[in-house]
Amino acid sequence: MTDDAxxxxxxxxxxAAANADDPARRATLLSRALTGDVVFWGPLGRGVGRKAVEDFITEVVRGHPSGPTRMVRTTRVDAPGEWARFGWRYEDASGRSLLTGMDVVHVTVEGDIDEIVIFADPPE
Incomplete structure (x- = not known):
């Protein structure tokens, strides 16, 4: 598999994990995407481990007061070497944008994310 892939x-x-309603499915997807000791820099601070990411998704992303929501990648993945960035939109069930942003991730040679930094803004 190429680095881009x-x-x-x-x-x-x-x-996909951020969009998964089923907690078991979410955990499986996160285990495919993240190292066990992933460092997660989110809007609420720093967390370490898949559980920190899973808790953020459960409480903030899936628990949004607007009801059902989803995360959509809005750009291609730009990956110079082991770092990558991508744009995203967080939207409600009607497609209304709730938040937009750009994440930067570090990907290991095995293809797992071991660091995530989230940059988010309210939609314009």
């Missing part, structure tokens, strides 16, 4: 695979599994 490894990055795409890990990032798409991470986004």
């Amino acid at each position: 490894l990055h795409d695979h890990a990032i798409d599994a991470f986004i």
